[in-house]
Amino acid sequence: MDMPPVNPQPELALLARMRRGDEEAFVALYRKHCDAVYRMALLYCGSTAAAADVTQDTFMHFMTRPDQYDGTRGTVGSWLCGVARNLARKAAGHREEPTDPEALADDTALHDAHIEHETPLERLLADERAEKVRLCLAAIAPHYRDVLILCELSELSYAEAAQLCGIEIGTVRSRLSRARTQLAQHLAREGLLIGRRAAEAP
Amino acid sequence: MNSTTEEILLDSRLHDVKRAIASLHAPASVEAALVASFRDRTRHARRPRLWWIPPLALAATIALVSWMVRGPMTAAPALDAREDPGPFLALRPLERIALEPSTTVVATEFPRALLAEWGLPVSPERAGEPVRAEMLYSADGEPLAIRLVN
16 A cells, blocks of 8 residues: 655654664654554464564664664664564464465465464454454465555555565565455455345345 | 455455554553663663773772882983983083092082082072082092082
8 A cells, every 4th residue: 555655854853862862762763653563463473472572572673773774765664564574474483384485486376385274363353353354364375464464454555565575566466466365265265255235135 | 246346345354454453552561661671771872981981090090009109219210311411510620620530420419509619600599409419529539520410
């Protein structure tokens, strides 16, 4: 999803103050981005405890290595999301089968081995239908789920998602399309793609 | 169901997740832990700027004390070598001094007023001050020449 450009100056000013040891600036940056990072980590990890750990590690990384952020390559928010994504994928790594890059070259032919079989058991969302959708999302192939979380649920632009994933924008688009197809299949299997009228019909 | 309807329903389901997840917030304990770490790091970051002061003060103290204790023994010859008091001023005729078979140089200190007896200028205000000098004596103890050290 393409977002309108934001003025980066206030955030860069906060970052400069934070680098000089200004606690208020760090807290302001944390409060601005912590929820987005936590929610993204939740979607990747499927566990509140793991998401809290990932959030803490992300901001610890930010605190200890703020020089790694390059203002010319994106916003602080997207950079933090990138750090959180890497940490969350690492934390969830034991559940995911590694994806063969050759298979990704033609990822229309999705092998069953790339699909995560063990879905998170912790209930995260109070809304029952939303929770079922989340579990369906957790069941699709990791490289498809990746772009779906970044572009659809974390509202990063295609360009930002491409940069975070290290792929071309065209690949982001194609993966997103296939991710939606896979998710739709899972939702249909769970009876979650039925409209209200269709559900009410005899 | 056609693909457009499916797309709309899929967007709707994703929107359900976005709406539900929007009510979730990072635990307050995470912020507390991070702020504590930030304070700790800031405190540590400031410390290295002054870490060298105590060792430097200790080294300076040791150097000063050792110079004070050992300095006079080693510094005196160096001082004498450094200070070139210049030539002797003859107190007797040069022919008389040249004929002297053996002479002795003796470092001494005496009241400045004594210089007047040998015809040397003395300031009345400083007449009472001691003066360091090297005296050239003949073998029988007669002062032949003098040079002032300070």
